[in-house]
Amino acid sequence: MDRLCGLAKRPAWHKAAPSLLVREDPASKPSAKVAGFDLNDTLVSSKIGAPGYQVTVSDWIFYSAAVPRRVAQLHEQGFRLVIFTNQGNIRSALDGKRAEAFKGYVDDFAKKLEVPILVIASTQRDKYRKPNTGMWEHLAKVNGVAIDLAESFYIGDAAGGAGEHSADDAEFAKAVGVRFTHTRDYFGPAGGGPSEAGTAEGPPKKVARLSGLGDSLAKSPEKPICIPGSRPDPPVVLILVGLPGCGKSTFADRLGPPAGSEDRVGMPWRRVCQDLLRSKEACVRAASTCLSQGISVIIDRTNINAEQRAPWVSLAAAQGAACHALVFDVPLEECCRRAQAREQHEGGLRGGSVRLVVSKLNKTLQPVSADEAQGFARVRVVTADADLEEERHYYGCSQVEAAREAGKGPETEASTTPPDELQRKLKLLTSMGFPADASAAALEAAAGDTNAAANSLLAERLVE
CATH class of the missing domain: 3.40.50.300 (P-loop containing nucleotide triphosphate hydrolases)
Incomplete structure (x- = not known):
């Protein structure tokens, strides 16, 4: 009917599960190759430095100037673009004020991105929340074609590094079975220009x-x-x-x-x-x-x-x-x-x-x-x-x-070690580079325990 009336179908939000919000774009076509992304501090940031759950339609900016260009390249190369994002502050209020603010800035982001992108958002601490794989499983059900994990990948900023809030993104990619690339390695630093994202085009290189x-x-x-x-x-x-x-x-x-x-x-x-x-x-x-x-x-x-x-x-x-x-x-x-x-x-x-x-x-x-x-x-x-x-x-x-x-x-051994056994232990310690006199003294102090003697000798070496 829309086609008969000359109207194109528009992107729309719906509840795919009690805790799952999905933005479907009819122009986002099924593909065996999936380019997955986290949202906050990967594709978008806040102008005023607000945390992701407080971003609004008037506050968001592209994470870096490289985002639109690189995402468009992936679309041209046949990847299906998909956002997997945890939005726990929405909780069960999928039609509430916070949910509407989230939908508003994502709609504006997608419009300015100018390429079709599927958005999947978990809103509670359940099987859909990363690093759990529920969101990916939902994609697999609706994608229409089998996903080639070897050709697909996921980009995010939470890899468990210094100053990062978690390792959820890296663990999500691992659990799904696709390669992971850090946001800064693909899009460059936050607020950076296109040249700072590196010269490589297309998807991240496969790790040999x-x-x-x-x-x-x-x-x-x-x-x-x-x-x-x-x-x-x-x-x-x-x-x-x-x-x-x-x-x-x-x-x-x-x-x-x-x-x-x-x-x-x-x-x-x-x-x-x-x-x-x-x-x-x-x-x-x-x-x-x-x-x-x-x-x-x-x-x-x-x-x-x-x-x-x-x-x-x-x-x-x-x-x-x-x-x-x-x-x-x-x-x-x-x-x-x-x-x-x-x-x-x-x-x-x-x-x-x-x-x-x-x-x-x-x-x-x-x-x-x-x-x-x-x-x-x-x-x-x-x-x-x-x-x-x-x-x-x-x-x-x-x-x-x-x-x-x-x-x-x-x-455990008796404090008195047989002579032949003592010689064997001395030979072992000296073969590790410890002086014979020091080895004998360490063995005596350790009541014949070779492991304890070796540890003592190592400690002395470190002090030196």
Whole structure:
């Protein structure tokens, strides 16, 4: 009827659920590619610096001058533009004063944007509120075509960084399964001109996988490499690769105790961690000692480029061990969020310096190339919890858990240690780079506890 009368259908608001406001624009066509955006401090800001829930039709401005241009480019490239916004101040009053103020400035924003955009707003703390995925699920129902998650993305300002109110945007993107880009990385600084948004056009660049070799190498054997009551034969040098906060140490700790520790005696793995041993040289010595005893080692360092990985490949070859690489492909923002949330870290990386350090390391990440892979018996990439669980099973984490459940935790020793055992412990400490005299004194003070002695020696080294 509208078409017969020569009238174009106009955008309109409706209640899609008791807590969900939706602005439908007939010109917003279904697409497999979705460009998702947060609203406040991503697409719009307040002229007077008011918080998002107080913005009005007379107060809003574009977040930066780059917003209209970049959003229009995405529309031209076939993306469906969608806003996902939390507007909790509206609550259940979807027709109330605050709701009308919100609709008013969004209508004005959309008019000045001059491209069709779908708006989905959650108004209560329920399944629709980010980081929950209810708003995305609503989109999937009404979109008309299946959404290609690999081609879609989400842009927002809440990634858990310093001064940010939450990590809701980054967590929303992760939960949905699309890549996340921070507002400032795509639109530039607030109030900035188009040139400050960078020169890249179109959607954010896809984050390259750290290694694409997972599918090209032979699939893992169905049976774990390490079965209860045995050790990998030959021993394995397992190199963990990834940024701080990607989960390396959590994985390594479940697989085996630190090198030199008396914890979980008899386990087939030892964790070689530079945050504990304080130098690469000490790590090499500790790994060499373990391998000479037939004990496999997990190299718990960032190992982010071929140069850092090469010494471990060489060590494995020299010791007749198999060399494996496990690559943790976790987005930068997620690594920063996890690292910032840590209350304790063996290397002292926490607080406000985290993002700077992790971002700097991210710039030097180097994939495991086809040439480099020749030195590995196995390379795998983990991107999800399911992948990680498979790797835990493959490397025998179940043994460690079983030992813990059976009460085989840290073992106490008598204050008098047999001479041959004392020599073994002294040899282990000196292999880590500690002087023999200091090692003997530390062992005596720790009643033969190698782990306590090593910690004491490390503390003295840090003071020096």
